Amino acid sequence: MRSTAKYLIGFFGSFLAVVVVVFAAHLSSLGAAVSAPKGKTAATEKTRVVTSIQPLSFFVEKVGGEHVDVTVMVPPGANPHSYDPTPGQMVALGRAHLFVKAGSGVEFELDWMKKFTGLNPHMAVCNASLGGRLISMPEEEHGHSHDHQHGRIDPHFWLSPRNGILIARNVERSLAEVDPSRAGEYAENRKKLEVQLEALSAEIARKLSGMKNRAFMVFHPAWGYYADEFNLIQIAAEEEGKEITPKKVRRVIEQARRHGIRVVFVSPAFSTLQAETIAREIGGITQPIDPLSDNYIDNLRRATDAFVTSMQ
Ligand SMILES: [Zn+2]
Numbered sequence: 001m002r003s004t005a006k007y008l009i010g011f012f013g014s015f016l017a018v019v020v021v022v023f024a025a026h027l028s029s030l031g032a033a034v035s036a037p038k039g040k041t042a043a044t045e046k047t048r049v050v051t052s053i054q055p056l057s058f059f060v061e062k063v064g065g066e067h068v069d070v071t072v073m074v075p076p077g078a079n080p081h082s083y084d085p086t087p088g089q090m091v092a093l094g095r096a097h098l099f100v101k102a103g104s105g106v107e108f109e110l111d112w113m114k115k116f117t118g119l120n121p122h123m124a125v126c127n128a129s130l131g132g133r134l135i136s137m138p139e140e141e142h143g144h145s146h147d148h149q150h151g152r153i154d155p156h157f158w159l160s161p162r163n164g165i166l167i168a169r170n171v172e173r174s175l176a177e178v179d180p181s182r183a184g185e186y187a188e189n190r191k192k193l194e195v196q197l198e199a200l201s202a203e204i205a206r207k208l209s210g211m212k213n214r215a216f217m218v219f220h221p222a223w224g225y226y227a228d229e230f231n232l233i234q235i236a237a238e239e240e241g242k243e244i245t246p247k248k249v250r251r252v253i254e255q256a257r258r259h260g261i262r263v264v265f266v267s268p269a270f271s272t273l274q275a276e277t278i279a280r281e282i283g284g285i286t287q288p289i290d291p292l293s294d295n296y297i298d299n300l301r302r303a304t305d306a307f308v309t310s311m312q
Contacts, residue, residue: 046066046067046068046069047064047067047068047069047097047098047175047178047179048068048069048071048092048095048096048097048098049064049068049069049070049071049096049097049098049099049100049175050070050071050072050073050089050092050093050096050098050099050100050123051070051071051072051073051099051100051101052072052073052074052080052099052100052101052102052106052108052109053072053073053074053080053102053106053108053158053292054072054074054076054292054293054294055158055159055291055292055293055294055296056072056100056101056102056128056158056167056171057070057072057294058294058295058296059100059128059164059167059168059171059193059296060100060171060175062168062189062190062192062193063168063171063172063175063186063189063190063193064171064175064186064189065185065189067179067182067185068175071089071092071096072294073085073089073093073108073112074108074292076292077268077269078269079269079270080106080107080108080269080292081106081107081108082107082108083108084111084112085112090119093116093119093120093123094119094120095120096120096123097122097123097124097178097179098123098124098125098126098174098175098178099113099116099117099120099123099124099125099126100125100126100128100171100174101113101125101126101127101128102128102129102155102157102158103127103128103129103130103157104129104132104134104153104154104155104156104157105134105152105153105154105155106155107155113125124174124177124178125174126170126171126173126174127170128157128158128166128167128170128171129157129158129163129166129167129170130166130170131166131170132157132163132166134153134154134157135153135154135224135225135228136152136153136154137152137153137154137221137224137239154221154224154225156221156222156223156224156225156291157225158225158296159222159223159224159225159226159291159300160225160226160228160229161197161198161200161201161204161229161300162201162229163225163229164197164200164296165194165197165198168190168193168194168197169190169194171190172186172187172189172190196297197297200297200300200301201229203301203304204230204300204301204304205230207304207305207308208230208231208232208304208307208308211308211311211312213259213260213311213312214231214232214233214311215232215233215234215235215259215261215311216232216233216234216235216261216263216265216307216310216311217235217236217237217252217255217256217259217261217263217264217265217278218234218235218236218237218264218265218266218267218289219236219237219238219264219265219266219267219270219272219274219275219278219286220236220238220266220267220270220291221234221236221238221239222267222291223265223289223291223303226300226303232307233259235252235255235256235259235261237249237252237264237274237275237278238270238274243274244274249274249277249278252278253278253281253282256278256282256284257282261282261284261310262282262283262284262285262310263279263284263285263286263287263306263309263310264276264278264279264282264284264285264286264287265286265287265288265289265306265307265310266286266287266288266289267288267289267290267291267292268288268290268292269292272286287306287310289302289303289306290303
């Protein structure tokens, strides 16, 4: 844990740096177009894009191709439910043309988006889940738990190929708005990606068809949209970002036994201690699956194979 003082110095240091960068950008734009639209880039320049989380960078790179320069805020292995940006990232943000957010309630975005757009008011913002159906976090199976927030939106919108198609469309629209001269190219790239995502969705559905047992257990509840698309039951040990109580651990063990579950899937960014306790109690194992990979298609394929094996 860092001290508050150090944090404040870091934050205001980066704030100053961003002010300088933004001010310099204003000066240099004085000689250019009189009223450049929000986030617009010159035709020869790459569009500088910042995304909150890694999977979104996959979509920007696929749709934007060689015309984008992508930076990710939450680095590999960090937890988007609690990550704070570095001063260097704040400077990159000050130079960005476009920010792509999940828009589905990721804590990092809830905590930081206002500051980001405040520091760089010229930056366009793409809401990757715009027009999508947001679902609620899984509810308790029995009665009412009093430390449970009912109706909280599940932020892990990107983890379903159907939603991936929507993300690609939203990213395409934003890139075309920031850089209209390449709109045709972005549309072409997006269509190619859409074909791949349709094929991925069909492939996953095929692999899961005929599975009688359709329940899988994850420690962190990241796979609700995936379960929703493919008609599976996600049993989650943890509620969004919280340590689980011994009582909840006992209840989860009961659920796992009832569903004949032997694998507890864990996310790389989270502690696996409690997951291992649960796995030991059910005579099973823990196995990692990554909800934040930037290798989107291969990762969903890998996760599917792991789910299939665990449900057999
Ligand atoms: Zn999460």
